Structure formats: structure tokens, C-alpha cells
Amino acid sequence: MTYQIQAFGHEREPVIVIDDFSGHLSGLVSAGRAARYERANGYPGIRSAIDPKSYVGHCMQSSILARAVKKEFGAGQIRFESCAFSIVTLQPDELSPDQRIPHFDEAQSNVVAFVHYLDTAPDCGTAFYRHRRTGFETVTPERLDEYFAARQEDETEHGPPPLAYHTKNTPRYDRLGTVAAAPDRLIAYRGRQLHSGDIMTPPPLKNVQAEGRLTVTGFLLLA
Known part of the structure; x- marks a missing residue:
């Protein structure tokens, strides 16, 4: 298995892209559709925590994801910070102001976010942005005050x-x-990048757990 790198804008932060990542998509989709969910702070929908060992945590040190993250982000060790099935549920008029603009997850450079697409609309994805007033494409600790x-x-x-x-x-x-x-x-990218989910089609009004945008999302910590 191999991976690709995409990089955007002036800062050229790497975005790792791995296709056919799990090799058992149908099982993950079934598990995600049947999981028990809760509302998630900040996220425009619901989440269900996953035990990393039941996902890919047991092979992190040898998997393609581990190799790619170590090479592209200069990490020696990697561990899961969190991992969850995630379904977008909010209608556009239900979004908070912060959910209606691009965001960053964490300013520290040792946090890598990942999104594993399981069952999504064909016009979905993750987009990356530059803040016009500052020119920032990433928000680092040194940029926090200026950015806000x-x-x-x-x-x-x-x-x-x-x-x-x-x-x-x-x-x-x-x-x-x-x-x-x-x-x-x-896909995996540093949490400091400004990004937003490409939600081109609003979530279904009914049966959203059975039909909504299903992903696994989470964070890796680098050392």
C-alpha cells in the first residue's frame, strides 16, 4: 500500500492521502451505522467513540499511516489521542458562527488530525483555506493572538x-x-491547518444515522 501527498497554498503543509486504507469498509460502515451516538461539542453532528485497538491502533507502528506520518511530519513515536465514528447532522441554519467558517483543531505542531471517509456523498471532502486578513494558512501558537x-x-x-x-x-x-x-x-494533516468539511448537500432531515455523512475522525499525537 502506498500514499500520496497533496499540499496547498504558500505554506505547503503536507496532507497525507491513503486510499483503500482499512480493507474492510463494509464492516466499518455497518459498525458506524449501528453505533450509539452523542452530540459532540464543536462538531456539527454526533459522535461515537471507538477503542483504537479495534480500529488500527494495534498496528500503528508498522502501518502505512504510521510510516507516512513519521516521514512527512518528522515523528519518532505516534499514539492515538482520540478516535470516533462521526456523522454530520446539523442543518445550515442550526450551525453556530464558528461552525460556519474554517477552523483549526490545535495550534501545536505535534497534533495530526485524520478523517477516514466511510460512507459519504460524492461531493463531500475536506477543503483547506487561507485567512485573507492575516494571510495565515496555519494557526501556530505565535499566531493565535493576531488571528483572533x-x-x-x-x-x-x-x-x-x-x-x-x-x-x-x-x-x-x-x-x-x-x-x-x-x-x-x-487523509491526515496537522491540526493547525485552516480547514472545513466540504458539506455541499445538507444532511438528510430523517434517518440521518442511517444515511448521513459517515466518517471516522480523530487525532494522533507525535513525539
């Missing part, structure tokens, strides 16, 4: 963000590129 001050200036100039999932260029952010979803495709 600039976001306040955005609010003063432009008002609240539209009641919609963020999927295109706006007065606040430039879209740099996207990695399209595909069944059993996993």
Missing part, C-alpha cells in the same frame, strides 16, 4: 458569517484546494 484579533475585525466589517456550511471563497477566507471524499480513503 483579525477575526474580530472580520466580524466588525462583514457581520456574522452566512447560515451555511463553508465551501467556497468568501470575504474572510480563500479556498486553497480540497481533497475529495472516497470510500475507505483516509
Whole structure:
């Protein structure tokens, strides 16, 4: 198994793309559809925690994901911070202001986010962005104060963000590129990158657990 690297914008942060990651997609989809879910803080939907050992935790040190992360991000050791089935459920008019703009997960460089696409719409994916006012494509500890001050200036100039999932260029952010979803495709990227899920089609109003955008999401810690 091999992987690809995509890089966007000026900062060229690597995004690891691994196709046919698990080799047992149908089993993961069945487990994800049958799982017990709870509302998740910050995430526009519901999540169900997974024991990493039942996912890929037992082979992290030898798997393609481990090899790719070690090479591309310069890690010696890798461990799971979290891992969960995730389903987008919120309608556009239910989103909080922070859920209507790109976000970063963690400013520290040793946090890598991953998204494993299981069962999604064909126009789904993950897009990466540049904040126009600052020019930042990543938010590092040194940039935090400037970034959040600039976001306040955005609010003063432009008002609240539209009641919609963020999927295109706006007065606040430039879209740099996207990695399209595909069944059993996993992507991994530093949590400091500004990104947003490409939710082109709102979640179904009914049977969302059975039909909504199903992924595994989580974080790796590097040492």
C-alpha cells in the first residue's frame, strides 16, 4: 500500500492521502451505522467513540499511516489521542458562527488530525483555506493572538458569517484546494491547518444515522 501527498497554498503543509486504507469498509460502515451516538461539542453532528485497538491502533507502528506520518511530519513515536465514528447532522441554519467558517483543531505542531471517509456523498471532502486578513494558512501558537484579533475585525466589517456550511471563497477566507471524499480513503494533516468539511448537500432531515455523512475522525499525537 502506498500514499500520496497533496499540499496547498504558500505554506505547503503536507496532507497525507491513503486510499483503500482499512480493507474492510463494509464492516466499518455497518459498525458506524449501528453505533450509539452523542452530540459532540464543536462538531456539527454526533459522535461515537471507538477503542483504537479495534480500529488500527494495534498496528500503528508498522502501518502505512504510521510510516507516512513519521516521514512527512518528522515523528519518532505516534499514539492515538482520540478516535470516533462521526456523522454530520446539523442543518445550515442550526450551525453556530464558528461552525460556519474554517477552523483549526490545535495550534501545536505535534497534533495530526485524520478523517477516514466511510460512507459519504460524492461531493463531500475536506477543503483547506487561507485567512485573507492575516494571510495565515496555519494557526501556530505565535499566531493565535493576531488571528483572533483579525477575526474580530472580520466580524466588525462583514457581520456574522452566512447560515451555511463553508465551501467556497468568501470575504474572510480563500479556498486553497480540497481533497475529495472516497470510500475507505483516509487523509491526515496537522491540526493547525485552516480547514472545513466540504458539506455541499445538507444532511438528510430523517434517518440521518442511517444515511448521513459517515466518517471516522480523530487525532494522533507525535513525539
